[in-house]
Amino acid sequence: MExxxxxxxxxxxxxxRLVLPADTNVFNALYGGRLMEWVDNVASIVAFKHCRQGTVxxxxxxxxxxxxIHLGYIVNMKGRVNYTTKTTMEIEVDVSAQDAMTGKERFTTKAYLTYVAIDVDGKPSPVPGIVMDDDDTKGRFSAxxxxxxxxxxxLKDVKKEAQIFDDMH
Ligand SMILES: CC(C)(COP(=O)(O)OP(=O)(O)OC[C@H]1O[C@@H](n2cnc3c(N)ncnc32)[C@H](O)[C@@H]1OP(=O)(O)O)[C@@H](O)C(=O)NCCC(=O)NCCS
Structure with missing residues (x-):
């Protein structure tokens, strides 16, 4: 059933999020791995809200x-679903950073992540599509x-490589 x-x-x-000392690298800027974790977290929330089932x-x-993004800046992350297939969702996350003292904001990061919905057995499971109610939504879907x-x-190439590795071990 669709x-x-x-x-x-x-x-x-x-x-x-506020960038604290524990989030920074040797240049007093936000550590890339930490930002990736935050971005994945935002995108996961979008994916869960869209399909209301397990996702990976x-x-x-x-x-x-x-x-x-420097220490003491306020990081603002916005996530939305752009595109879906039968069992996947592409989520876009836009990140900007605001100087906490002046309020000046700068666009710093863009990410596209794909989540696969899974059932209780960990098998891919259908997700809802997206209502196409304006031109921006249609444009994002098509992109x-x-x-x-x-x-x-x-993915095809990576799977081939994985198969070769698995066959050798
Ligand atoms: C993602 C996962 C569930 C896919 O399982 P699978 O048996 O390979 O799935 P299939 O080949 O049947 O593909 C199912 C769908 O997912 C898509 N897909 C599969 N692997 C994908 C990947 N790595 N990236 C993007 N899309 C992927 C397929 O294109 C297919 O899309 P469709 O809806 O258009 O049919 C499985 O590879 C997995 O569990 N990976 C590990 C996930 C993980 O640990 N993530 C980090 C922690 S959350």
Missing amino acids: LEPKSWRDSYTQIE TGSIDSLFFLAP GEQRSLRRLEL
Whole structure:
């Protein structure tokens, strides 16, 4: 049975974090691994809200660090679902950083993550589609479809490599 499509607005998620000393690298800037964890966390929440079942991160195929985020800055992360297939959801996360003293904000990071919904046995499970109620949503869906095609090509190659490794061990 096909699931009822849902609006991307139902799963839109915005989270803010303050960069503390424990989050920084040797340059007093936010450690990349920490930001990846936060981004994955935001995107996971979007995925859960969209499909309301178990999900796992399938791939993080783009993560652009455009500018460093310094100690004491306020990190703002916004996640939304762009595109779905039968069992997957592409989530986009945009990150900006705000100087806590001046309020000046800068766009720092963009990421696209793909989540696969799973049932109780860990098998891929159908997800709702997205309600196409405006041109922006349609444009994002179509761009997501293009990225998905490229992602599947890469996945094919990676799976081949994994098979060769597994056969040798
Ligand atoms: C993701 C996972 C459930 C897919 O299982 P699978 O048996 O390979 O799934 P299938 O080949 O039947 O593919 C199911 C769907 O997921 C997509 N998919 C599979 N692996 C993917 C990946 N790594 N990245 C993106 N999409 C993926 C397929 O294209 C397919 O899409 P569809 O909805 O258009 O049919 C499985 O590979 C897994 O458990 N991976 C580990 C996940 C994990 O540990 N994440 C980190 C912690 S959350």
